[in-house]
Amino acid sequence: MLVNGVELCVETFGSSADPAVLLIHGACASMLWWERELCASLAARGRFVIRYDNRDTGLSVSYPPGSPGYALSDLVLDAVGILDALGIERAHVVGRSMSGAIALALGVEHAARVASLTFLATTTGDPELPEMTPEFLEASSAAAPSDVENIVTVLRAYAGSSPYFDEDAVRALAVEDVARTVNIQSAMTNHFCMEFDAPRSGGFGDVVAPTLVVHGAIDPVYPLAHGEALRDAVPGASLLVLDAVGHDLPRAVWPLFVDALVVHTST
Template sequence: MTTDTAHDCNGVTLHAETFGDPADPAVLLVHGACASMLWWEEELCRRIAAAGRYVVRYDQRDTGRSTSFPPGEPGYGLRDLAADAVALLDALGIDRAHVVGRSMSGGVALVLGVDHPDRVRSLTLVSTTTGELPMGSLDVPPDPDPGDPAAVVEYLVEAFRAYAGGSAHFDEDTTRALAAADVARTRDLRATMTNHFAMDFDGPRGGGWGDLRVPTLVVQGELDPVFPPVHGQALRDAVPGARLVVLPGSGHDVLEPVWDRFVAELVEHTS
């Protein structure tokens, strides 16, 4: 069963979609900077749900159909995004969830795990970092005119090609179709492309990575050019008891050729 709904959460409206049986353990998918829930691909969500999980994906602030703020003036931080996630769990009647945070939203997952541990069954940290090591370099095109949707689509295709780090898993046609769908449903492209970089990157009030006390899985792409493998290793070492999985031939994103491995590891971790 799939549902597609909007919810008033923490003073904003969040657009969410769920997959599977609400009686199954909940998995909350939180995407990274500037990315709506569509980049947790529908088929991937269905595969996770078919393995006995109730999957929730959603548009964070300034992405997709959720609330947008003035471009360059978001007025919020990671703690607010984490509070949004808690409010969404409340709206969906979910007591505790297995939280999966990708890229920038590894920071959202950290805040949830440290400051809201009663709402978190486990953490899965995908393509993210402790923030203590330098990022890799990316060859991406100049920012497009947000008023030109076609230019934004082409920019996204080339950006995701760069994020793939030369991986053979990158599929241009699939990426272009997703980018076009995302651009078509986004409230304010200018806000989407700027506000997650302009927000306050505040951390948890209750500590840091070493203070996490929930089971944690770190998923790292072998070819990730944004956060190279040393980032995954450092994150594993920073979180007590964390386990590291490296996806062979993968870059920054979890693309279809590794979905079977990713789903298997996630299901095992959330059992």
């Protein structure tokens, strides 16, 4: 799909007559990490689910490693462009990890397009909040023999001490992801190289859309205090804490997440 002047890979689930839910994943992650079964289960509950490959992931436009030809503000306009291309006036926006910043920019700079916001495993960016755990930093920096094993290593670190980490399922998805990605080195690096220039006006206190914060109780990347701070920063926001969950969304908690999202997007 040609969006905002670039090619983006977009997939939808369910009926376009239902309320739209736009799923935006975080750094380095293609839309595959919003698992097909998860999207289908949400669609079965009466939602038109949209997932897509951000720039430099999956089948979307790719740039040379270390030289992204875009900034965060471009990713924000990509999300708006997808809604335009699909003829959607307003959507329920879910921003995960890094893409919490995209969701925030949509909420304050394109508020008319946002029916609700959900922030999953993300942060306000307050430097006073707890840092990444030493265990995560050590585990995520471990050497891996291949791109697939590198993804598995990082996602194992994201899960932390969670009992829900399914290594076989993660490896199978990593194999699929590497096989379909235009340039895996660009996917693994470029989101960390781009300029974080959005939102350019407003912040969490200016969000007017109903907001749900979802956070893992043992998140080693953004410890739970980040989710609590985000809830407190957005007027009227609520917080759902996922017990024994790290910086991921394991299959075991999909029913809880889907139930919460269905209720939240019914407003």
